[in-house]
Amino acid sequence: MTSEAPPVSGLALQVKDLRVSYGPKRAVDGVSLDINEGEIFGLLGPNGAGKTSTLSAIEGLLNPTSGSILIRQVDARAHPGLAKALIGVQLQSTSFQSDLKISEIVKLYAGLYGVPLTKQAIFDRLTEIHLGDEASRRFSQLSGGQQKRLSLLIATVHDPPLVLLDEPTSGLDPQARRQLWDRIEGIRKSGRSILLTTHSMEEAQSVCDRVAIMDDGKILTVDTPAGLIEKHKDDPNVLAVARGQVTLEDVFIGLTGRELRE
Amino acid sequence: MSEPSAVTTQPASPPLRAPALSEIFRALLEADFTVQLRNNRALLLSFALPLVLLYALFASVAVKRRIILGDPEFKIAAALTLGMASIAILGYSMTVARDREKGVFQRLRVTPAPTWAIMTSRLLVQVAAMLAMALVVLVAANLFGWRIFSIADSNSPDPADSFVAYVLTFICLIFSSALFLSVGQALAGLVKSADTLNAVGRIAYLPLFALGLFSQSTVFGTTFELISRWSPGGTVETLLLGAMTPSSWNSDTWLALAVSTAYSVVFAGIGIRWFQWGAR
Numbered sequence: 260m261t262s263e264a265p266p267v268s269g270l271a272l273q274v275k276d277l278r279v280s281y282g283p284k285r286a287v288d289g290v291s292l293d294i295n296e297g298e299i300f301g302l303l304g305p306n307g308a309g310k311t312s313t314l315s316a317i318e319g320l321l322n323p324t325s326g327s328i329l330i331r332q333v334d335a336r337a338h339p340g341l342a343k344a345l346i347g348v349q350l351q352s353t354s355f356q357s358d359l360k361i362s363e364i365v366k367l368y369a370g371l372y373g374v375p376l377t378k379q380a381i382f383d384r385l386t387e388i389h390l391g392d393e394a395s396r397r398f399s400q401l402s403g404g405q406q407k408r409l410s411l412l413i414a415t416v417h418d419p420p421l422v423l424l425d426e427p428t429s430g431l432d433p434q435a436r437r438q439l440w441d442r443i444e445g446i447r448k449s450g451r452s453i454l455l456t457t458h459s460m461e462e463a464q465s466v467c468d469r470v471a472i473m474d475d476g477k478i479l480t481v482d483t484p485a486g487l488i489e490k491h492k493d494d495p496n497v498l499a500v501a502r503g504q505v506t507l508e509d510v511f512i513g514l515t516g517r518e519l520r521e
Numbered sequence: 522m523s524e525p526s527a528v529t530t531q532p533a534s535p536p537l538r539a540p541a542l543s544e545i546f547r548a549l550l551e552a553d554f555t556v557q558l559r560n561n562r563a564l565l566l567s568f569a570l571p572l573v574l575l576y577a578l579f580a581s582v583a584v585k586r587r588i589i590l591g592d593p594e595f596k597i598a599a600a601l602t603l604g605m606a607s608i609a610i611l612g613y614s615m616t617v618a619r620d621r622e623k624g625v626f627q628r629l630r631v632t633p634a635p636t637w638a639i640m641t642s643r644l645l646v647q648v649a650a651m652l653a654m655a656l657v658v659l660v661a662a663n664l665f666g667w668r669i670f671s672i673a674d675s676n677s678p679d680p681a682d683s684f685v686a687y688v689l690t691f692i693c694l695i696f697s698s699a700l701f702l703s704v705g706q707a708l709a710g711l712v713k714s715a716d717t718l719n720a721v722g723r724i725a726y727l728p729l730f731a732l733g734l735f736s737q738s739t740v741f742g743t744t745f746e747l748i749s750r751w752s753p754g755g756t757v758e759t760l761l762l763g764a765m766t767p768s769s770w771n772s773d774t775w776l777a778l779a780v781s782t783a784y785s786v787v788f789a790g791i792g793i794r795w796f797q798w799g800a801r
Contacts, residue, residue, distance in 0.1 A: 318631045320799075340633045341539040348631040354623035358559040359552060370548025371632040373540025 270329075271296050271421045271452035272317070277326035279312045279476075286312040287323070288476035294421070294452050299443065301467035302456045305515050309476040310456040311351060314425050317454070318348050331420055344372060347414035351425040353406070355398045361385065361409055362394040365416060372417035388412050388442075404435030411442055415451075422446055424455040428462060440466050460508040470507075474515040545634045549642035556616075557646050563612045567654045571604035572661055579665040595737050597662045598761035601694065602754050604654040606730040609701035610722045613647050614708045618715040626798045636798070644702055651698040652691065659690070685767050693764040696778065697757040699785045704729060704753065706792030713800060730754040737762075756780045 272294040279287035287309045294300045302310045315321040317328055319339045328335040328342070335342035355364045362381050369376045376384070385391045388408045393401060401409065407427065414422055427443065428436040443466055447453055457463055463470045464484045471481040482490055484507050491497050492505040497513030557563060578596035620626055629639050708725060712718040733754020739746045749755045756777045763774030 320627060320630055338539075340635070343631065343633040344539045346631075350624065350628060350631070352624055353628055354625050355628065356552060356556050356620065356625055357623070358556040363552065363555060367548050367552040368632065370551070371540065371545055371629075371634050373538065373544040373633075 269296055270294065271298070271331060272454060273327075273329040274313075274317065275327045277313065277316055277328065278324040279309070279316050279321055280324050285324075286476050287316065290326075290473070290476070290478055292471060292478065292481065294454055296420070296452055297447060297450055298468050299447050299453045299455070299466055301463045301470040302454065302473055303458075303460075303463055303470055303511060304456075304473035308473040308515070310473055311425055312476075313473070314423055314454070314456060318346065318423060319343055344417070345419055345421060347417065347419040347422040349407075349410045349414040349422075349424045349427055351429070353410045357397060357399055359397070360395050361390065361398055361401070364398060364409070365413060368413045369416045374417045376416075384412060384416070385409075403430055404432070404438070407431060407435070407439055408442070411439065411446075415446060418449075418451075420451055422451055422453045424453060426456055426458065428457070428459065436462070460506070460511060464507055472511055472514055479514050539633050542635075542638065545638055546642060549634065549638060550645065553642050553646040554649075557650055560612075560616075563608070563616070563650070566607040566612050567604060567650050568657055570607050571600040571654060571658050574603050575600035575658060575661060575665060579662075592737070592762070593662075594762050594765045595758060597658065597765065598758040599734055600658050600662070601655055601761055602697070602733060602757045603730060604658060605651050605694075605698055605701045605757070606726065606754065608647055608650055608654065609698070609705035610708065610725060610729060612650075612705075613643070613702060614705035614718060614722060615715060617643070617705075617709040618712070618718045621709075621713070621798065622715050622800045624800070630798060647702055647705075648695065648698050651701075652694060655691070655694050659687075686765055689764040689767055689770075690761060693760045693778070696781050696785075697760060700753055700757060700781045700788070701729075703785045703788035703792060706796065707788040708792075710792040710795035710797075713797065728752060733758050751780060753781075753784055756784065 270293055272292070274290060274292050277287055277290040278285065290309070290313055292300070302313065304310045312321060316323045316326075317330075317335065319335065319342065323336070330342045330345045333342050333345060356367075359367065362378070362385065365381045365384065366376060369381075382391055382394060385394050388411075390401075390405060390409060390412075393405065398406065398409065411424075411427065414424070424443070428439050431439065440462070443453060443455070455467070467484060469481060470484050470487060471478045472487070473479065480487060480490065487510050488505055488507055491510045491513065494510075494513055497505060497509050500512045501509040575596065578599065579593070626639065630636060704725075708718060708722060712721050729752070731754070732749050732752040733756070734749075735741060735746060736750040736752070736755030736758055737746075738749075750759060759773060759777040760781055763770040763777065
């Protein structure tokens with residue numbers, strides 16, 4: 260049943276007119292986006308905007324109502340097994356089997372992608388993220404930053420061309436966040452593409468090449484962080500919330516509104 | 522502590538391929554067996570409970586010199602049934618519910634592993650645990666029956682006398698394990714919260730296992746005995762009783778085989794229809 264991915268096209272991900280519904284509620288409403296090879300693409304949006312649902316559909320956790328998802332030209336809906344082999348995923352809240360040591364967790368996930376790793380190779384990879392001394396500990400015994408680093412290692416254990424990160428730095432202190440940004444940048448430098456969701460404007464500006472702002476299941480605008488500010492700096496809604504020079508956060512609030520989201 | 526290295530500079534290594542099913546199964550089974558062996562609670566439920574029941578039942582025979590609930594083979598069948606019910610209802614279903622709450626299944630589902638492979642691996646480990654438990658119980662039964670209490674009447678359990686009895690017993694154990702694992706799957710499908718499932722599982726123990734203890738006894742009347750006999754626990758005990766003494770295999774045993782299969786199909790259907798991979 261082993262099958263191989265087709266040659267590279269220049270696009271790591273193509274999503275067209277994606278729709279996801281939970282009963283009568285439409286969580287994702289006609290989302291289309293392209294992510295280039297070697298690009299870091301950010302999805303910004305308030306709670307309930309549809310970011311995680313979009314990611315879940317691409318990851319194969321949710322069955323879209325309609326639309327197409329091509330990962331390196333592989334139709335993810337028609338060939339989910341091959342498509343999943345092409346992506347690495349870090350979920351918003353990750354947990355692993357509580358009785359496994361972290362070295363065994365790495366071995367398990369490498370095995371699930373058909374990547375046999377020796378004990379030494381596992382140790383080397385853990386050492387690379389400064390968890391070599393923790394190889395015999397359980398996931399729950401790690402700090403938040405260590406857990407995030409391990410999750411990112413597992414997401415990239417098979418060197419996928421596309422990495423999906425759902426709020427990768429939420430709950431981290433500034434030091435750990437900076438370190439994770441460096442690692443994300445490192446993943447990009449190795450030629451991989453990254454789609455991440457975030458609530459942090461600072462993260463979007465520091466890490467992402469392009470950013471899409473989502474609300475109510477729709478993509479409202481897409482551009483580089485600087486391009487978004489330039490494009491929307493004269494929007495009355497943006498000017499109404501700006502305090503001085505227009506920032507990415509002003510653009511975000513101006514486009515998505517000030518009301519609290521649950 | 523030194524700073525973690527900033528970047529991973531390994532190049533992506535195309536062409537990527539979907540892993541073979543054998544690779545996926547090897548990884549899942551290795552992890553699931555490791556988890557099972559490390560789970561002290563599961564080990565306790567798997568081995569200690571049936572051995573305690575077996576000891577209690579045989580001790581009661583030794584002390585009172587009379588059979589209270591049934592033949593010695595029935596006591597072994599009851600201990601095996603308790604072991605399987607414990608593994609499936611208190612062990613398997615709880616583990617599934619807890620892992621679901623923690624998001625373990627969602628993490629596995631974003632890998633190329635098919636969902637059926639994720640669950641099949643777990644079920645195979647549980648069947649292996651049940652067969653290991655059965656081996657220990659049968660060995661212990663010989664010890665209890667012949668060396669500790671010296672029950673040397675013609676009905677004493679000595680499955681070693683018959684290779685056929687052993688083979689038949691293990692075949693029927695697989696049918697029985699399917700019944701209890703399908704019950705565990707149904708419970709995990711119907712009850713989402715691990716805490717609630719813990720409580721429901723304990724209550725479900727009564728009709729699923731304890732009721733069957735009276736399947737060979739009319740102490741509470743024949744109607745109760747009939748209900749008890751065709752309860753899941755009673756059905757399994759009847760089946761195992763027939764398997765351990767092949768000469769007594771009769772139409773009731775065949776019916777028990779059919780009923781246990783029917784139970785398995787119904788409970789598995791419920792478990793598959795209402796099972797959810799995520800807690801939300």
